[in-house]
Amino acid sequence: MMEQTFEVQPCGVKYICDTCGEGELLPNGKNDWSAEQKPFEHECTECGQKKMFSEKYPLVRYKNVDE
Ligand SMILES: [Zn+2]
DSSP states (O other): OOOOOOOEEEEEEOOBOTTTSSSBEEEEEEEOTTSSSOOEEEEETTTOOEEEESSOSSEEEEEEOOO
């Protein structure tokens, strides 16, 4: 076994509100640790819609860069 490096490209991911389609869902600091799967409450910046997620948006993902 040996380590090997590969090239990745960082990609910012934000979550646009399902309800109004305009606001962005951001963590409001109310985390529910009893909800094991989705502890992070987010709130829409426009309409105030709330939704639970397993991770905090906005987040960064990495995609592999081919060749
Ligand atoms: Zn909204």
